[in-house]
Amino acid sequence: MTKPFGLPVALTLVLFLIAFAASALEVKSTNxxxxxxxxxxxxxxxxxxRIKRLSDGMIFNTKIEIFDDASRAAIEKAAPVMMPDLKVEVSVGKxxxxxxxxxxxxxxxxxxxxxxxxxxRDIDLGRSKFTVxxxxxxxxxxxxxxADAGKVLAKESFEQSIPAGKMVEFESKPVMTEFDSDFDASNIGGWEYDGYVLIIQDAEGKIVDSKSNIGPVQTETLKDPEKVKKALELQKDTIVDxxxxxxxRSF
Known part of the structure; x- marks a missing residue:
């Protein structure tokens, strides 16, 4: 006998039990x-x-402190890793x-x-590395x-955790640049500020998020994980598109 999807009943049962075992966790309360x-x-x-009791499927919102020490450790290890909703506000003084x-x-x-x-409200950001x-x-x-090109004027990194509902603030070191302000055919060059790129890595170095206010970076670079990795490798004074x-090219 087979299921409608073509899997034998026995195999389907085995797969279900494996999945169940992977998600099931026995915990004990402090009593x-x-x-x-x-x-x-x-x-x-x-x-x-937030847990689901497997005997009846009921879901509970509670506190971890109601469980004993061994259960707390197991719960922390079993908790799914989720990325919080990060909002970036950048103010630039020029x-x-x-x-x-x-x-x-x-x-x-x-x-x-x-x-x-x-x-x-309920997702912490663990200690992460922020590269600007x-x-x-x-x-x-x-x-x-x-001659349209970009240049890395500065690159800075810092590490920080952000609990749910909290905010961190980072101020970069002042950057000096020079440019021709006659925006016409007589322009002899220089570099004006264009924008920022922010790349966030978890404790293992995996890139978990990236943001920018530069149009081509938003529409092209940040949508390609490999390009984000290459962007992370850029150093100060590197010339890019x-x-x-x-x-x-040199400028």
């Missing part, structure tokens, strides 16, 4: 009551726990000044503050369309 559960979610910062007596060459100081909020690239764009493009692909 010794035992039950088999599936851990649906756990928030370490608050102790909030101060410009003339270079000498020049009416067109400008010196620009860029200061960037990132506020990263965990918008999830501040990108410049060549002003030579106004005189020559083929606006999608962060390396260019073998």
């Amino acid at each position: 010794g009551q035992a039950m088999d559960v599936e851990v649906l979610g756990y928030t370490k910062s608050s102790g909030n726990l 101060r410009r000044a003339r270079i000498g007596d020049s009416s067109y060459m400008k010196k620009q100081e860029i200061t960037t503050t990132l506020k990263i909020s965990n918008g999830s 690239l501040l990108m410049g764009r060549s002003t030579s493009r106004f005189a020559n369309r083929d 606006r999608a962060l692909n390396r260019l073998n």
